[in-house]
Amino acid sequence: MLNLQTLRSSLIVSCQAYPGEPMRDPQTTAQVAQSAVIGGAAAVRVQGLSDIARVRSAVEVPIIGLWKDGHDGVFITPTLHHALACAGAGAHIVALDGTRRERPDGLSLAQTIASVHEGSNALVMADCGSAADAVAAAEAGADIIGTTLAGYTGERPKTDGPDLELLAEIAALDLGLPLIAEGRIHTPAQGRAALDAGAFAVVVGTAITHPATITGWFADALAP
């Protein structure tokens, strides 16, 4: 089982392309992940079973795997079936919806996490949208708390950058679990600020691995 202490204060890079996009291809994801590792990523976060499997054979660093199914409500690794499949594909850590919302398979978060632990060697990262989610996820047995869903569940405003206020609030609760900052970290300074707010590690996706969005930032800034 993965020793999480190896990820302390580290950069984790999320390598994802969205349905219909030109870079949506497991080989491309693997090449992006390899490039991230060359740049200093201590772990990578990868969506989809084929991408997880391909990246697993391409890099040595730990993989946080997830399976997005749908766009609304509970869609990040929504059921136990999805979670076990991510572990089976090679994820060292399975990221799943860690909110208090009802899950499509009717299982509780605690039942889901216990079954992932029973059925695999993977750790579980609970993608949360609020401090109340984080408390519930810790009680449910999560190994890692993530702020991935802050600004996407209606409980928190969608801040321009990372939700530093939420990070500080969760850190102050001392839940005894690594707290990973994720979501809208767009600059190195914001990553540093997330650590300073109490994060154990930082996930950056879009600002490193989504060229269409990054190009849009520049194009918008140059527009007359």
Ligand SMILES: CC(=O)N[C@H](C=O)[C@@H](O)[C@H](O)[C@H](O)COP(=O)(O)O
């Ligand atoms: C809300 C949601 O669906 N988040 C997803 C979770 O895996 C990804 O689309 C994000 O890219 C990832 O969380 C990293 O965040 P950012 O790309 O903002 O650095």
